[in-house]
Amino acid sequence: MKVVLSIAGLDPNGGAGIIADIKAFTAFDCFATSAITSVTFQNTCGVFGSISQTADSVRQQILPIINDIQVSAVKTGMLPTVEIIEEIARIISENKLKNIVIDPVVRSTSGFDLIDNIALKSLIEKLFPLSDIITPNISEAERISGIAIERESDFAEAAKIMQNFGAKAVLIKGGHFFEVKSEKLKVKSEDKRAVDYLFIGNEKYTFEAEYIDTKSTHGTGCTLSSAIAANLANGKTLIEAVEIAKKYITLAIRMSPNLGKGNPSVNHAVKVETQI
Numbered sequence: 001m002k003v004v005l006s007i008a009g010l011d012p013n014g015g016a017g018i019i020a021d022i023k024a025f026t027a028f029d030c031f032a033t034s035a036i037t038s039v040t041f042q043n044t045c046g047v048f049g050s051i052s053q054t055a056d057s058v059r060q061q062i063l064p065i066i067n068d069i070q071v072s073a074v075k076t077g078m079l080p081t082v083e084i085i086e087e088i089a090r091i092i093s094e095n096k097l098k099n100i101v102i103d104p105v106v107r108s109t110s111g112f113d114l115i116d117n118i119a120l121k122s123l124i125e126k127l128f129p130l131s132d133i134i135t136p137n138i139s140e141a142e143r144i145s146g147i148a149i150e151r152e153s154d155f156a157e158a159a160k161i162m163q164n165f166g167a168k169a170v171l172i173k174g175g176h177f178f179e180v181k182s183e184k185l186k187v188k189s190e191d192k193r194a195v196d197y198l199f200i201g202n203e204k205y206t207f208e209a210e211y212i213d214t215k216s217t218h219g220t221g222c223t224l225s226s227a228i229a230a231n232l233a234n235g236k237t238l239i240e241a242v243e244i245a246k247k248y249i250t251l252a253i254r255m256s257p258n259l260g261k262g263n264p265s266v267n268h269a270v271k272v273e274t275q276i
């Protein structure tokens with residue numbers, strides 16, 4: 001059984017952050033381990049605050065795990081401070097950890113800043129060069145690259161900038177893009193597609209799925225990046241891992257238990273076929 005480590009924030013409401021990651025790892029038969037970077041206070045209606053851990057606390061959570069068992073993949077989520085980011089970069093390098101999935105979490109759907117600008121700069125400089133893949137959504141890709149993503153060619157331009165920051169591969173989750181674009185073009189709801197673009201070197205791979213018209217999307221980003229990490233741990237190639245993770249997140253959204261008055265969480269426990 002492969003071990004995956006999530007280094008992320010705690011969303012006690014169970015939809016995003018570490019709890020989402022643990023459930024996603026488990027859905028792919030991986031053994032979940034975790035280190036908490038921040039305790040957030042939230043429900044499906046919003047994020048009301050957070051208290052960050054120190055770099056020392058994060059290190060003291062991670063080292064006993066990696067000194068004891070072999071970790072096959074690492075996923076990072078909410079990394080709120082420069083000191084935590086620098087510590088994680090040091091731990092990844094010194095211990096030669098493999099299959100590094102960086103979800104550059106910037107802001108919650110409800111508009112709460114999960115990282116400040118100085119920490120984001122450090123995340124780009126210190127962690128992108130250590131990553132096997134980064135998984136920004138459109139607004140994260142725009143903030144990191146400085147490119148306004150308004151048409152399809154903008155994805156490649158933004159990805160190139162992020163690759164130049166050191167990311168080996170870039171997955172830009174474009175579901176929102178088609179939502180916005182289709183508003184403008186007045187595309188019927190059933191014609192919308194949820195499209196993600198993966199850039200590796202000069203190659204672009206497109207992953208399409210049905211667009212599910214729902215507000216039950218809390219935890220989508222965390223869950224997708226964790227599914228990629230779990231599949232890398234299980235020996236899938238990056239392209240296979242993204243393809244399986246995309247199928248999984250589509251089903252997880254469709255099967256949401258619809259709990260809560262705001263944006264209900266996805267259902268991380270769904271199972272998908274992993275034979276490609």
Ligand code: PXL
Nearest residue numbers: 009010011016017078105108
């Ligand atoms: O989806 C981004 C995210 C990541 N990590 C934690 C969060 C959120 C959004 O709310 O709370 C802990």
